Amino acid sequence: MxxxxxxxxxxxxxxxxxxxxxxxxxxxxxxxxxxxxxxxxxxxxxxxxxxxxxxxxxxxxxxxxxxxxxxxxxxxxxxxxxxxxxxxxxxxxxxxxxxxxxGASAVPLLHDAIRTNDTRLVAAALGPYAAHLDPASWRQAVLKCVFMEVPLAVVDRLDERADGELEIMLAGLDEERRAAGRTIPADASALLARLRDPASSPRPTTKEA
Incomplete structure (x- = not known):
């Protein structure tokens, strides 16, 4: 829009x-x-x-x-x-x-919004401007969406940016939830399935300093 x-x-x-x-x-x-x-x-x-x-x-x-x-x-x-x-x-x-x-000057505002427990702010922080978030911060924000059950549809360029590290994080959360008799949201489960799909393009683990 x-x-x-x-x-x-x-x-x-x-x-x-x-x-x-x-x-x-x-x-x-x-x-x-x-x-x-x-x-x-x-x-x-x-x-x-x-x-x-x-x-x-x-x-x-x-x-x-x-x-x-x-x-x-x-x-x-x-x-x-x-x-x-x-x-x-x-x-x-x-x-x-x-x-x-x-430019990137407003990135601290994204970090602040992601730290809150307000689903509206978390969702707004993951729009197109989230391209300025570094990979680690972006992954943590996506995981917070899963925790808070914020629909992953709000995450701009989700499939493009999702990588092996995010797969590991989602898999760990999925295992924890299953051990407790619960499940992760359906959209997170679908994302995890896409990341695990060997027919999809490779998503190597990102190495960071």
Whole structure:
């Protein structure tokens, strides 16, 4: 889902003029973003967007507000909004990262989100921006999804990045769960089966320093 698609999905807002005015104000007065970011839930609502599955109106509006920022103000605003925002605001920051000129500077925000027990933040941290996570951190984040039963469908490039080390980790968890009379989630079991499939492309264990 690209920003222009999110904007189209928000066309049916009860008060679309508010968002248009807010976006223009952020472009010309970046310091106004904090107040507008917080107000998005009240002004745009929190309903799911039918034209953007998996998104709510406030989530999409906040992402658009961030993309309206002048490039030289993005990094500072992203860090501030995440650190002081509530869970919904933090999630919007994480979801906006792939479209923002932040390079790898926001990786600490991913680490923070992954450490939480909020499934919404963990899921948002594993979108496209997670390409900046090193392999070990990424594997641990995937394993946390399995522990928390966050659907692995949220993990960007899952099959592309899954490797022998992740297979070992999943197999160990699977054995532990089976010994306790439990099972890992179906999507994790399916991933493990794909990793074990000798007909699939080789996934050698990654050696790390």
């Amino acid at each position: 690209e920003p222009d698609e999110l904007r189209a999905a928000l066309a049916a807002l009860p008060d679309p003029d508010w968002l248009d005015q807010a976006l223009e104000r952020v472009r010309t007065e970046p310091d106004a973003l904090g107040r507008l970011f917080a107000a998005a839930g009240r002004r745009c609502g929190r309903a799911p967007l039918t034209r953007a599955p998996g998104w709510t109106a406030d989530d999409a509006a906040r992402v658009l507000l961030l993309t309206a920022l002048p490039a030289d103000r993005v990094v500072g605003q992203v860090e501030t909004l995440y650190r002081y925002g509530d869970a919904a605001e933090k999630r919007a920051v994480l979801r906006a990262l792939p479209w923002l000129p932040v």
